[in-house]
Amino acid sequence: MRRTLTRIAFLAIVAASISPMPLFVPFYGRAALEPLFTRYEPPAWREYLPFLDGVREHTRGGETVAVLVPAPRWDPGYAYAYYRASYVLAGREVLPLMEPDGRVVPENLLRADLVAVWHAPPPRTHRTLVWSGHGGALLRR
Amino acid sequence: MAAALIAVLSVTVLGVPFVLALDRDAPPLRLLGLAYLYGTGAIYFALLALSVLHVRWSLVSVTIAALILALPFVRRPGGQARVPVLHVVDLFALLTPIAFAIYATMVALWEWDFWAIWGLKARVFLERGGVDWRFLESRWNVFAHPDYPLLVPFAYDFAALVNGGWSDRWLGVLFVGWAVAFLLVARELAGREVRPLAAALAGVVMSSVAISTFVGLAEGALIAYLGAGVLFVRRALLFDDDAAWRHGAILLGLAACTKNEGLAMIICVAIAILIIDARRVVRLWPAAAIALPWLVLRALHRLPTDLASGSLAAHVAAHASQAGAMFRLLAKNTYPPWLWVAMLAGLLVLPAAARARERFVLIAVFLQLLVYVAVYFATPHDVLWHIRTSWTRLTMQVAPPLAFAVMIELARHAEARSEQQ
Numbered sequence: 001m002r003r004t005l006t007r008i009a010f011l012a013i014v015a016a017s018i019s020p021m022p023l024f025v026p027f028y029g030r031a032a033l034e035p036l037f038t039r040y041e042p043p044a045w046r047e048y049l050p051f052l053d054g055v056r057e058h059t060r061g062g063e064t065v066a067v068l069v070p071a072p073r074w075d076p077g078y079a080y081a082y083y084r085a086s087y088v089l090a091g092r093e094v095l096p097l098m099e100p101d102g103r104v105v106p107e108n109l110l111r112a113d114l115v116a117v118w119h120a121p122p123p124r125t126h127r128t129l130v131w132s133g134h135g136g137a138l139l140r141r
Numbered sequence: 142m143a144a145a146l147i148a149v150l151s152v153t154v155l156g157v158p159f160v161l162a163l164d165r166d167a168p169p170l171r172l173l174g175l176a177y178l179y180g181t182g183a184i185y186f187a188l189l190a191l192s193v194l195h196v197r198w199s200l201v202s203v204t205i206a207a208l209i210l211a212l213p214f215v216r217r218p219g220g221q222a223r224v225p226v227l228h229v230v231d232l233f234a235l236l237t238p239i240a241f242a243i244y245a246t247m248v249a250l251w252e253w254d255f256w257a258i259w260g261l262k263a264r265v266f267l268e269r270g271g272v273d274w275r276f277l278e279s280r281w282n283v284f285a286h287p288d289y290p291l292l293v294p295f296a297y298d299f300a301a302l303v304n305g306g307w308s309d310r311w312l313g314v315l316f317v318g319w320a321v322a323f324l325l326v327a328r329e330l331a332g333r334e335v336r337p338l339a340a341a342l343a344g345v346v347m348s349s350v351a352i353s354t355f356v357g358l359a360e361g362a363l364i365a366y367l368g369a370g371v372l373f374v375r376r377a378l379l380f381d382d383d384a385a386w387r388h389g390a391i392l393l394g395l396a397a398c399t400k401n402e403g404l405a406m407i408i409c410v411a412i413a414i415l416i417i418d419a420r421r422v423v424r425l426w427p428a429a430a431i432a433l434p435w436l437v438l439r440a441l442h443r444l445p446t447d448l449a450s451g452s453l454a455a456h457v458a459a460h461a462s463q464a465g466a467m468f469r470l471l472a473k474n475t476y477p478p479w480l481w482v483a484m485l486a487g488l489l490v491l492p493a494a495a496r497a498r499e500r501f502v503l504i505a506v507f508l509q510l511l512v513y514v515a516v517y518f519a520t521p522h523d524v525l526w527h528i529r530t531s532w533t534r535l536t537m538q539v540a541p542p543l544a545f546a547v548m549i550e551l552a553r554h555a556e557a558r559s560e561q562q
Contacts, residue, residue, distance in 0.1 A: 003559070009483070009486055009490040010487070010551040012483040013480065013483045013547065013548055014345060017345070017480050019237075019477060021244075021354055022237070022352065023240050025247075026239075030247055033247065036251075037247070037251040038251070061268055083253075083261075083284065086282070086285070090264035090265045090268050091264075091269070093279075096281060100284075108281075
């Protein structure tokens, strides 16, 4: 009896370890898995990544860039914009204009060489257009 | 893709001298698995050393640094490597890694924590040509967890150096490497204790549980280092195996260079050894030595830890009132759920002597889980959010060594019974 139980327990571990993810992935096309790969990308922000790529192309390493987007709250909203910008604009100093508690940080706007403005009105502090595209503009002080 | 594959092959070749220096008769599966684990560890130390010495990273400087690290360890193989006895069932252990390879490389890495933590740091450091301490110290980058160890970002950086620039398209290949490395090590260790069929089935289980679908986060690497480290220490304790002591301690040290949970595991393993055989705890010294450089640098640069912010007593008091909801959520998010049920059922079926034989793994894993739960009580974050976003990954980290130990004992018990009859 104990021997049978032992074998059942052993095989139960084998069976329980079989995970459909990722074992069955080859049976799905990329299109079927697209929602999984894009689950952190808000649909309304589709153009934000190409915009950031454009900002990267038009800035140099070491420059300070603030991010201005139409997100009234940190999470969800501004956190995504800021983290994404930090990744794409690596090498530049990316500054947020909002604290995680939702407080606005105007001093970062004054510190920034450039402001990446996306679907938001441009600030008075940065007037010189460096580049625009994908719903946004890169402005220099 | 070629660059990522070359990076994987390069670190594997780099790791071979380290494995042979520690274990001249390392059998082929162990040699190959450990070579990748030690190779990525060597790259971590090469990049860290260059950063500390203010030498800009380039493929040439990193290669020279890695060779300087590896050359003193070059030895001839002992020639007495034990050839593993494989079983046709071993072929099934390849299915999940193959599927995982397709999954992990289908698109550029997509996880939030990849581009907010692990990939972000790697990309920033690559631009800088070394660790960007200013970035880590900036109050605006606390979200990137500056205190986290850097083995995984440095592996990304090495792949980027091989590639000639940053690309996150094929970095998933590194995670296939870590998963396969752990599988090879676990399969070889299983083959030493049970018959080929049972060892092959253990390999099938390890091939599945060693995979983290959170591709791009450090989990995949941690599972490999932590799991292999615990399994080698287990072997060392059970068989008084010198090579296993060396591997176990070094792998646990590398686990601490991967994630803070690795550091916690060194402490849990040390306590487990103290309980079982206190004299032998000193053999873990390489783990502490390997973990130390980052801890020192982290302290020197005063890199903040989010968990240490605010009043600990206030956090515990606040979360204690939510204990019921917390434990319900822990139970709901334990992963993989049926595997945990099966492992616990297996433990119940085993005779007391078999459980006693595995007390090291049981104590170490139990203590590690206890640490995780204690951290939840101390977290400054919304505790239910914290559990929802991490417990699945944490339970994945410790499942492989526990599953291995339970399976080996069940197989040994079944084999012993059939021999008696």
